[in-house]
Amino acid sequence: MNGLLRVEEAQARLLALRSPLPPENIAFLQSLGRYLSQDVVAQRDQPAAPLSAMDGYAIRFDDLPGPWRIGGEVAAGAVPSAPLAPGEAVRIFTGALLPDGADTVLIQENTAAEGASLALTGDAPAARGANIRDRASDFAASDRLLAAGTRLTPGAIATAIMGGAAQLAVGGRPRVAVMTTGDELVQPGRALAPGQIPDSNGPMLAALLAGEPAEVGLPLHMRDDRAMISSILKDLARRHDVIVTVGGASVGDHDHVRGALEDAGGHVDFWKVAMKPGKPLIAGMIGDALLLGLPGNPSSAFVTAILFLLPLVRHLAGARDPLPAIRRAPLAAPLAAGGSRRDYLRARVDDGCLAPFGEQDSGRTVPLAEAKALLLRETGAPAKAAGDLADYIDIA
Incomplete structure (x- = not known):
């Protein structure tokens, strides 16, 4: 591969350049999308006692098939006033504590109450314990509910709260600067002179990072001026954890990022x-800041951001598994043999099958807008037929 790094080696080297940021304690309403820096361990049983799973009547299973005398009721949050006597039924509601002595709940729809008398009118419970949530059936005290490095979803937040947590320890939010380079680039919406194009990469990367636990500044744009880029890099490195440059990473006369980094x-x-x-x-360092220099074509910038920028931000924020998940799906059409580098083909997903776009030019944005997956074609891989399984990364 003429000295080129394999993707996995490059990812590992990038993430090894800096450890995750120090953790911080935050309130639940601020925690969505953050990564836990320590395990969440249950401080209580859930449920803490047997509860009714339905609206109906608490009974003793041995008293079936009834009838029963109705001896009061228990609502959610209330404490039963007395143990359940033989032949007695207690009106009970979903989430309410079971009276001592009760071991089964009749579903309301299968009963008929007349005065203080209750009769079974539908199917009887098949076994003792029907329609009851047993103590600790969700989790028990000392159970590990969430592992360190877990991304906090609404469900994970609810679980942590139910386990008794008062706040959460999460990884820090990396400060990210996005800087595009190129004399040909013009801010979106401005008039274009011959040879100029709108700067789409800065907003694209800012949008890509919007769903991540990161502090992202407004995208900057620099002309192809090595001294100016070097000066800006020095300034950004003092205030950011990650500097992402777009463009200027190749070997042309106007590609200055590598030289500017060394000058700084x-x-x-x-x-x-x-x-x-x-x-x-x-990939490199300037002070304590990581520099990631992406190529300038939109598809190149997007693909490398998926493979390197997002994993880097997630790693710094404390993610356990920062790399994108590799999935498998059948091909909708034949796939040619792989070349000297691994291909990441922009692809649709049609009825669960991968369908790569016929045109993969990295300067095109329409396929990028329509793509739902990056289809992996390995280096030197043999051709595949329609229906064969292939690896892909979900970007929908």
Whole structure:
């Protein structure tokens, strides 16, 4: 591969450049999308006592098939006033504590009450314990509910609260600067002179990072001026954990990011990865800040951001598994043999099958807008037929 790094090696080297940020304690309403920095361990049983799972009547199973005399009721949050006597039924509601002595709940729809008398009119419970949530049936005190490195979803937050947590310890939010380079780029919405194009990469990456636990500044744009880029990199490194540059990462006369990084006192850890699109990718350090230099074509910038930028941000934020998940699905059409680099083909997902776009030019944005997956075609892989399984990364 002429000295090019494999994708997995490049990812590992990038993440090894810096440890995750120090943790912080935050309130639940601020925790969505953050990564736990320590396990969440249950401080209580859930339920703490047997509860009714339905609206109906608490009874003794041995008293079936009834009838019963009705001896009061228990609502959720109330404490039963007395144990259940033989032949007695207590009106009970979903989530209410079971009276001592009760071991079964009749569903309301299968009963008929007349005055203080209750009769079974439908199917009888098949076994003792029907329609009851047993103590600790969800979890028990000392159970590990959530592992360190877990991304906090609404369900995970609810679980932590139910387990008795008062707040959560999570990884820090990396501060990320996005900087595009190129004399040809113009801010979105402005008039274009011949040879100019709108700067789509900055907003695209800012949008990609919007769902991550990161502090992302407004995208900057720099002309192809090595001294100016170097000066800006020095300034950004003092205030950010990650600097993402887009464009200027290749070997042309106007590609200045690598040289500007070194001029600013930084160093390059690796350059060029055996992937397509996205070969000219730079990773390095300037002070304590990580620099990730992405190629400038939109699809190249997007693919390398999925494979390197998002994992880097998630790693710094404390994610247990920061790399994108690799999935498998059948191909909708034949796939040609792989070349000298791993391909990441923009693809649709039609009826559960992968359908790569016929045109994979990295400068095109319409396929990028329509793509739902990155289809992996391995280096030197043999051709595949329609219906064969292939690996992909979900980007929907």
